[in-house]
Amino acid sequence: xxxxxxxxxxxxxxxxxxxxxxxxxxxxxxxxxxxxxxxxxxxxxxxxxxxxxxxxxxxxxxxxxxxxxxxxxxxxxxxxxxxxxxxxxxxxxxxxxxxxxxxxxxxxxxxxxxxxxxxxxxxxxxxxxxxxxxxxxxxxxxxxxxxxxxxxxxxxxxxxxxxxxxxxxxxxxxxxxxxxxxxxxxxxxxxxxxxxxxxxxxxxxxxxxxxxxxxxxxxxxxxxxxxxxxxxxxxxxxxxxxxxxxxxxxxxxxxxxxxxxxxxxxxxxxxxxxxxxxxxxxxxxxxxxxxxxxxxxxxxxxxxxxxxxxxxxxxxxxxxxxxxxxxxxxxxxxxxxxxxxxxxxxxxxxxxxxxxxxxxxxxxxxxxxxxxxxxxxxxxxxxxxxxxxxxxxxxxxxxxxxxxxxxxxxxxxxxxxxxxxxxxxxxxxxxxxxxxxxxxxxxxxxxxxxxxxxxxxxxxxxxxxxxxxxxxxxxxxxxxxxxxxxxxxxxxxxxxxxxxxxxxxxxxxxxxxxxxxxxxxxxxxxxxxxxxxxxxxxxxxxxxxxxxxxxxxxxxxxxxxxxxxxxxxxxxxxxxxxxxxxxxxxxxxxxxxxxxxxxxxxxxxxxxxxxxxxxxxxxxxxxxxxxxxxxxxxxxxxxxxxxxxxxxxxxxxxxxxxxxxxxxxxxxxxxxxxxxxxxxxxxxxxxxxxxxxxxxxx
Numbered sequence: 001x002x003x004x005x006x007x008x009x010x011x012x013x014x015x016x017x018x019x020x021x022x023x024x025x026x027x028x029x030x031x032x033x034x035x036x037x038x039x040x041x042x043x044x045x046x047x048x049x050x051x052x053x054x055x056x057x058x059x060x061x062x063x064x065x066x067x068x069x070x071x072x073x074x075x076x077x078x079x080x081x082x083x084x085x086x087x088x089x090x091x092x093x094x095x096x097x098x099x100x101x102x103x104x105x106x107x108x109x110x111x112x113x114x115x116x117x118x119x120x121x122x123x124x125x126x127x128x129x130x131x132x133x134x135x136x137x138x139x140x141x142x143x144x145x146x147x148x149x150x151x152x153x154x155x156x157x158x159x160x161x162x163x164x165x166x167x168x169x170x171x172x173x174x175x176x177x178x179x180x181x182x183x184x185x186x187x188x189x190x191x192x193x194x195x196x197x198x199x200x201x202x203x204x205x206x207x208x209x210x211x212x213x214x215x216x217x218x219x220x221x222x223x224x225x226x227x228x229x230x231x232x233x234x235x236x237x238x239x240x241x242x243x244x245x246x247x248x249x250x251x252x253x254x255x256x257x258x259x260x261x262x263x264x265x266x267x268x269x270x271x272x273x274x275x276x277x278x279x280x281x282x283x284x285x286x287x288x289x290x291x292x293x294x295x296x297x298x299x300x301x302x303x304x305x306x307x308x309x310x311x312x313x314x315x316x317x318x319x320x321x322x323x324x325x326x327x328x329x330x331x332x333x334x335x336x337x338x339x340x341x342x343x344x345x346x347x348x349x350x351x352x353x354x355x356x357x358x359x360x361x362x363x364x365x366x367x368x369x370x371x372x373x374x375x376x377x378x379x380x381x382x383x384x385x386x387x388x389x390x391x392x393x394x395x396x397x398x399x400x401x402x403x404x405x406x407x408x409x410x411x412x413x414x415x416x417x418x419x420x421x422x423x424x425x426x427x428x429x430x431x432x433x434x435x436x437x438x439x440x441x442x443x444x445x446x447x448x449x450x451x452x453x454x455x456x457x458x459x460x461x462x463x464x465x466x467x468x469x470x471x472x473x474x475x476x477x478x479x480x481x482x483x484x485x486x487x488x489x490x491x492x493x494x495x496x497x498x499x500x501x502x503x504x505x506x507x508x509x510x511x512x513x514x515x516x517x518x519x520x521x522x523x524x525x526x527x528x529x530x531x532x533x534x535x536x537x538x539x540x541x542x543x544x545x546x547x548x549x550x551x552x553x554x555x556x557x558x559x560x561x562x563x564x565x566x567x568x569x570x571x572x573x574x575x576x577x578x579x580x581x582x583x584x585x586x587x588x589x590x591x592x593x594x595x596x597x598x599x600x601x602x603x604x605x606x607x608x609x610x611x612x613x614x615x616x617x618x619x620x621x622x623x624x625x626x627x628x629x630x631x632x633x634x635x636x637x638x639x640x641x642x643x644x645x646x647x648x649x650x651x652x653x654x655x656x657x658x659x660x661x662x663x664x665x666x667x668x669x670x671x672x673x674x675x676x677x678x679x680x681x682x683x684x685x686x687x688x689x690x691x692x693x694x695x696x697x698x
Contacts, residue, residue: 004085004096013595016088018056018069025076040076041065041265055541055609056591066606068594078218078261078308081597108246111185115247118173118182119222125172126160126212126225136161140211143230147277148357153284156259157214162227164209187224187243207240213276215248215294216258218305224248226255226276226294241294251299254306255279255292263288264309271368272298272306272315278352285361287368298330303337314342314372318351324382331375335407341375344368376417379404380424398425402436528651531644532566537608538633538640539578544587547634554582556634560641570600577601639690646686653679 019035022028028035028051039049039060048062059066065075073084089096101109129136130144131154140161144154162169173183180203183189192202210227217223224242242248256279257264264270271290273279282290293302306313313334317324324345334341344367346355356364380401387393398421405417418436422429535557543554558579566572578588594605656676660669 004082008094008096009085009595010592012085012088012092012094013056013068013070013592015092015094016056016069017053018051018058018072019053021069021088021091022051022058022072039063039065040262042268043266052609055594057594057606057609059606067602068591068606070595071602076262076265078305083219112246114179114182115186115245116221116223118178118188119186119224119247121173121176121178122169122183122186122188122225123158123160123212123214123222125169126162126207126214127158128160129163130154130159130161130212133161133163135163139209139230143211147281147353149280149284153280156283157256157280158222160212160214162205162207162210162212166204166208169205169207170203186245186247206242210240213255215242215253215255217247217253218258218261220258221247223253224250228276249301250294252301252305253294254302255294256283257291257305259283260289260291261309264291264306268310269312269314270306270310272313273352274318275351275353278316281353281356282364285356285364287361287365293330298333300333300337303334303339306334307337307339311338312340312342314344314368315375316352316368317343317345328379331379332404332407335375335404336409338409342372343375343378344372345378376401376404376408377420377424380421384424394425398427398432399435399439402432402439405436406440528644528647529568529571531640531647532568532571533608534640535561535644536566536571536574538637539575540588540590540593540605540608542633542636543578543582543589545633547637552587553633553637554578554587556637557641558582560637561644565644570604574601574604642686642690646683646690649679649683649686653683 019028022035022037026037026040026049028037029047030036033052033054035051035053036047037049037051038044038047039062041049041060042063044062049058049060051058056069057067058072067075069088070081070084073079073087074081077084077087079087086096088094130140131137141154144159149159169183170180170189173180180189184191184203187206189203190206192200192204194200207225207227209231210229213226213228214222215224215226224245224247226242227240229236229238229240241250244250255276260270260279260283267289269289271282271287273282273290273292274294275292276294279290279292282288291306315331315334331341331343346352350358355367359367383397383400384394387397401421405414405421408414408417418432419429421427422432539554539557543552545553547553547556566575577593581588590605590609594602594609596602596605653676656672656679659672660676664672
């Protein structure tokens with residue numbers, strides 16, 4: 001795969017003006033040194049979204065989104081890193097010369113580009129026929145108007161119509177000079193074969209006499225079509241979709257997501273429906289954060305797409321019992337993807353499209369707000385009602401619900417759902433917990449769809465020697481170990497643990513890092529992190545500024561503290577990155593560091609470089625002196641180094657004092673007392689240099 005050279009990436013990042021880029025999406029207003037606006041990623045009344053023009057960084061103090069100019073494009077457009085770079089390059093007229101592709105890679109790229117081009121052309125052709133041809137206006141436009149769609153919605157989604165002809169598209173493509181092979185590759189035309197499967201040389205249009213629904217990918221490019229026939233013919237499929245192609249993979253596309261992605265972000269929820277018209281009617285009714293699976297079973301790829309924009313999904317079910325049962329299986333996948341799932345069930349015989357046309361926009365919105373419930377509760381109530389008079393069906397229903405609960409990654413939520421299920425079915429909670437543990441421990445069950453790797457064990461499973469969570473028990477449960485998830489490992493590393501055991505306590509997860517308990521309880525740990533953070537902040541923000549003649553902040557701090565002065569793993573990694581930059585003859589640049597491929601490093605750099613509050617200029621007008629680290633970098637560096645050293649001395653002093661609480665030989669005790677005396681003297685010296693109160697009681 002071709003790559004963009006690093007030098008060009010750096011040039012794009014340095015050229016891009018974050019104020020201009022962000023300003024394309026929100027209206028920024030200057031307040032102090034920074035620019036502010038309501039956050040484009042979540043709903044808010046007062047602006048908490050800040051852009052720092054000098055450092056080319058953004059941060060929302062409400063939802064926590066943060067990063068540099070490339071990350072902003074990735075977040076707001078839902079694109080990949082490379083696509084975001086290409087977006088910026090196009091905006092600033094920077095030509096991207098990708099590293100040379102192999103002939104095979106170039107051929108594949110040309111083939112994909114050609115298919116995109118012909119799909120876009122076909123979309124425009126169908127759209128013109130809908131609005132400008134006699135057949136399209138009378139049949140296609142007439143049908144859409146009958147379904148309540150206005151012209152604005154039709155144009156927003158680029159709807160079209162295919163003439164009831166065997167070769168209209170073929171003839172138009174030939175006239176336009178388009179290669180027929182790309183019509184075949186995208187499934188727009190079909191090859192006629194004989195009984196032996198041989199090509200007869202004849203071609204015909206796949207879509208004839210149908211209303212056309214273009215399917216866009218997340219970047220807005222047309223990748224395929226859905227098509228509805230308007231003929232009453234039982235032998236003809238009502239809906240016909242494009243076949244899979246090099247540019248169209250059904251499992252990785254959601255209808256309407258291109259139009260809905262911004263609304264999903266700001267509303268912080270995605271409404272999931274089944275059909276094209278459900279999306280169109282809701283969107284026209286003001287519910288713009290809606291997408292459809294287009295009648296296919298929901299896939300992991302589609303769930304990952306939704307998760308780019310929100311962790312919350314509300315599934316809108318038709319009031320059809322058979323359809324609901326089929327959809328329940330797909331919803332389990334959403335749970336397994338870590339999303340919060342709610343459900344709205346419409347009256348029998350209604351779907352989202354028919355119901356919003358029946359009751360109107362406002363009553364529809366009120367309905368989905370008042371009728372939504374969490375998925376597990378919905379499923380539990382549904383299956384319990386159906387199996388209420390049959391003990392065998394009831395047992396199967398309980399296991400079915402437990403399968404769904406096992407998909408939920410969050411331990412606290414799982415425990416709550418187990419309690420709710422116990423109450424709904426009228427079955428002892430401990431019996432449910434035992435059955436749940438059998439489910440998540442069984443390899444065959446896990447292979448059949450249980451997410452045993454994510455779900456924790458509760459209680460005492462059959463044959464297990466561990467005694468875990470017991471309802472209403474006051475005793476502390478024994479730990480039930482399991483592998484750490486990626487999120488848990490990241491959290492553990494962020495807070496300094498190298499190895500850990502995980503305990504499932506029924507109410508959640510607790511960590512016991514493999515360190516002395518006294519260290520974990522040490523109040524100075526937080527102080528140490530703050531001091532280390534301050535040193536790192538000065539290094540990142542003022543690396544190239546002179547502390548004294550021919551000595552930069554970076555060289556000064558590295559000289560004072562050495563190679564590995566920081567204990568928090570993420571801070572230590574960042575320190576080493578900066579050190580390597582300096583050794584390579586470059587100063588660490590916050591603008592470039594904020595584009596790091598690792599999310600934790602991007603977040604750290606943004607936090608270090610972004611302050612929510614600024615000193616009012618009125619203070620200077622009133623001649624109130626405020627220390628300015630920009631003007632006095634040596635003083636800022638000296639204070640940061642002294643504070644860090646003082647915390648280390650105090651920690652050593654506490655360790656020595658702790659040793660005195662245990663029986664010691666005389667020689668060892670006198671040695672420790674000597675260390676304490678030396679450390680207290682050093683602590684007092686550092687305190688005097690900092691101007692703080694000196695002296696610590698033993």
